[in-house]
Amino acid sequence: MGYNITGESHSGGIDNEHSFVAMSNSTNEIGLHYKSKYGVNVRIEHRGGTRTVDDAQVIDQTTGDKKAGISIKRHKTGTFDWLNTTHLYEKERVTTQVDAFRERNRGISSEEFAEKEKELRAECAGFFDMHLDTITGEFLTSLLSTIYADYSDEVAIVDVAKGKTIAYSKENNFKEMVGYPDWTYYLKRGRGKNSAVIWRRRDGEDVSTSLRIRVVLNNGITALLGLSKSNKNSFICLKVQQDNMRKYIDTREDVVIYKH
Numbered sequence: 001m002g003y004n005i006t007g008e009s010h011s012g013g014i015d016n017e018h019s020f021v022a023m024s025n026s027t028n029e030i031g032l033h034y035k036s037k038y039g040v041n042v043r044i045e046h047r048g049g050t051r052t053v054d055d056a057q058v059i060d061q062t063t064g065d066k067k068a069g070i071s072i073k074r075h076k077t078g079t080f081d082w083l084n085t086t087h088l089y090e091k092e093r094v095t096t097q098v099d100a101f102r103e104r105n106r107g108i109s110s111e112e113f114a115e116k117e118k119e120l121r122a123e124c125a126g127f128f129d130m131h132l133d134t135i136t137g138e139f140l141t142s143l144l145s146t147i148y149a150d151y152s153d154e155v156a157i158v159d160v161a162k163g164k165t166i167a168y169s170k171e172n173n174f175k176e177m178v179g180y181p182d183w184t185y186y187l188k189r190g191r192g193k194n195s196a197v198i199w200r201r202r203d204g205e206d207v208s209t210s211l212r213i214r215v216v217l218n219n220g221i222t223a224l225l226g227l228s229k230s231n232k233n234s235f236i237c238l239k240v241q242q243d244n245m246r247k248y249i250d251t252r253e254d255v256v257i258y259k260h
């Protein structure tokens with residue numbers, strides 16, 4: 001049986017995560033891999049939501065116990081997030097700036113915003129730019145270690161461009177987060193605003209981790225200023241994203257592949 005796991009709409013209306021779960025419970029390479037690793041009596045069940053980092057879990061059908069968590073990613077173009085959190089480094093400083101910005105512009109009309117939009121967006125982005133400049137190497141090391149510790153045991157990437165899904169363990173595959181404890185981490189800025197790439201350095205050698213930090217408003221500036229019809233507020237978020245996706249996918253270790 002073929003499974004639609006591209007994330008595109010289809011007659012059953014099954015989304016990417018549900019499709020992956022259905023595929024993993026079949027007798028293809030990935031389904032057999034999970035049974036071989038965690039026991040023949042396991043089943044993959046969808047989770048998701050705000051209370052768990054897992055998109056799906058490997059469950060023992062006899063006891064109901066969780067054997068492993070699975071993070072499901074879909075890659076067509078661009079990047080994906082490893083982390084999206086409101087817990088920022090020295091959050092109070094940037095929050096104070098954004099709150100003052102909102103207060104200065106309280107009651108602004110849609111027409112006034114349209115006239116000043118470029119200026120207002122640049123001012124707000126400037127707060128996040130300055131915030132990136134305060135982030136220390138110690139914070140980056142702690143942040144990456146925390147991502148690894150809290151992340152799902154297994155990762156699956158639906159590689160739309162290549163027509164396949166790859167599954168792999170987080171062990172041995174998050175080296176840029178926890179594999180270089182003797183290196184110093186730092187941010188290198190490019191031309192883009194409120195964004196920087198995490199680099200590491202030791203003994204005069206500098207290497208890009210291909211992990212990008214961004215500081216953004218989760219619902220955008222219009223929600224922050226009360227101009228959005230769909231969102232009443234907007235919060236400051238820190239994202240850690242994966243750059244160079246094709247290289248990342250192609251260099252994972254101990255990968256199990258299912259061709260769609």
